[in-house]
Amino acid sequence: MNIRLAMREDYEELLELSNEAEWNYEIEDFVLMNESGISKILVVERSNAIEKSDIIGMITIFDYGQIGWISNLIVRENWRRKGIGSLLLREALKLLNGKKTIALFSKQESIGFYLKNGFKIDREFYFVRFNGNGKEYENLIGDWDEDIYIMDRFCFGYDRKPLLKLMMSRGYIIKRNREFAIIRPSPKESTIGPVISNNESFLFIAMASSGKGSVAVTTTYYDFVDIIYKVYRMYLGEPPYTYYPLVKAFAGLEYG
Helix, strand or coil: CEEEECCHHHHHHHHHHHHHCCCCCCHHHHHHHHHCCCEEEEEEEECCCCCCCEEEEEEEEEEECCEEEEEEEEECHHHCCCCHHHHHHHHHHHHCCCCCEEEEEEEHHHHHHHHHCCCEEEEEEEEEEECCCCCCCCCCEECCCHHHHHHHHHHHCCCCHHHHHHHHHHCEEEEECCEEEEEECCCCCCEEEEEECCCHHHHHHHHHHHCCCCEEEECCCCCCEEEEEEEEEEEEECCCCCCCCCEEEECCCCCC
């Protein structure tokens, strides 16, 4: 087996892996993460003398300076329970060595895996889908400005400016004064987040602008969404900082 950085020609296999895990990725998402300059995708592949090398697992890391984030750790179903996930996680942690905090979102069924690898549980959140309840909403599509970066850093405690600007270039922003939401439209599954606001109505506006079926990771439950499942933020080092009075949703894919 061999662990290496993903290349552009790997993206079709990575998309197949993410579909197997029921994540909402598209090829464009892998391109976006690569272009951000703060993200790396590691893959593990097997090789033999007869068949071409093939990818059996992947993991994504985000480097935000003092903060590291881990996303989409996936191993092909028929290769699970062989230590491959732990191997990928160890390699990712080596690349994030020295960070004040390393965090991730975990589904319920994966919590035990991360606990065994030294992570602690922070708190639970909700992966939700907009149910399209038909209320009127305002059209608040806006443009990038420095307030977005300032508010995001204030609410999460680390610098995501390059990634936020790239996300906006691939999607659009809903903005009202210093409140904002970034929307990634997709025919597959539109993603909402981050959403920074004083009240839940702004989250509704963001999700409604994208239409029924859009998804987000929210800090609490709202009547205009259906809960798909709960996710748990876990961490190494210091507990991750979040200013909950303003954070209504995290970035759907952790770019975010």
